[in-house]
Amino acid sequence: RELARGYALRGEERYFRERAIALLRQKGEALGYEVCLHEVQREGESSDFLLARLIDDLSGGGLFAARRLVVVRNPGELLKKVEGEDSPLTRAAMAFLRNSEDAGTLVLSDPSLRADHGLVKAMLAAGGRAPAFRKLWESPPPWRPDPLQAELVQWTLRRAGELGLRLTGEQALYVGAATGNDLSALDDQLGLLRASGGG
Numbered sequence: 001r002e003l004a005r006g007y008a009l010r011g012e013e014r015y016f017r018e019r020a021i022a023l024l025r026q027k028g029e030a031l032g033y034e035v036c037l038h039e040v041q042r043e044g045e046s047s048d049f050l051l052a053r054l055i056d057d058l059s060g061g062g063l064f065a066a067r068r069l070v071v072v073r074n075p076g077e078l079l080k081k082v083e084g085e086d087s088p089l090t091r092a093a094m095a096f097l098r099n100s101e102d103a104g105t106l107v108l109s110d111p112s113l114r115a116d117h118g119l120v121k122a123m124l125a126a127g128g129r130a131p132a133f134r135k136l137w138e139s140p141p142p143w144r145p146d147p148l149q150a151e152l153v154q155w156t157l158r159r160a161g162e163l164g165l166r167l168t169g170e171q172a173l174y175v176g177a178a179t180g181n182d183l184s185a186l187d188d189q190l191g192l193l194r195a196s197g198g199g
Contacts, residue, residue: 002031003024003027003028003031003033003069003104003105004105004126004127004128004129005097005105005106005123005126005127005128006097006105006106006107006108006122006123006126006128006129007020007024007105007106007107007108007123007128007129007130007131008108008113008115008117008119008120008123008128008129008130008131009021009107009108009109009110009113009131009133010110010111010113010114010115010120010130010131010132010133011111011131011132011133011134012111012133012134012135013133013134013135013136013183014111014184015182015183015184015187016133016183017109017111017133018109018184020109020131020133021071021073021107021109024069024071024105024107025069025071028069028105029069031067032066032067033067033068033069033104033105034067034068034069034104035068035069035071036054036057036068036069036070036071037071037073038053038054038057038070038071038072038073039072039073039074040072040073040074040075040076040077040078041074042074051078051088051089054070054072054089054092055088055089055092057070058070058092058093058095058096058106059092059095059096067103067104067105068103068104068105069104069105069107070096070104070105070106070107071107071109072106072107072108072109073109073110074109074110075089075108075110075113076110076111076112076113079108079110079113079117079119086118090118090119093106093108093119093122094118094119094122097122097123097126097128098122098126106123106128115130115132135181136150136151136152136155136181136183137150137151137152138150138151138152138176138181147173148169148170148172148173150173150176152176152181152186153169153172153173153176155183155186156172156175156176156186156190157169157172159186159187159190160172160190160193163190163191163194164194165190165193165194167193175189175190175193
């Protein structure tokens, strides 16, 4: 199946956004897309990000393939309007989506990206997707107060199973309580448990 023209990966849970990027990248590579990765620098971080290079990737043809998979992490600040006008990145991304030839796929990943942003609406209009990934609940639902029914515990059990690690519900609850509501950190802990033979 072909990739959609655009994906706006939204919401606080970075783990799910990163998993989505990995799957989209795997699919794009299998389809022969040229993959272009861009990570916008957050305050206090160092980065080799260049806006001009990103805009070039959105406006030019692929160097090695007819279509590009352009992945942009943390573009939020660069998508804000400037003096009431769309930002340069928003304009370049809109032009990319409007391209009558299939130039490829644009993936935006940012926790602050809103469903009502003009670019997200343009993605959806072009047949794209805009999933929102929230943090999992650490507490069980009120109608089922068993702590083992909390989303975080259930996710930990499922992920442990994917890794070939057998955990009881109580063990999954303990790992979650000891690690906190950070799925990347939980995934790392499960990897360590698997490497140690589940001890």
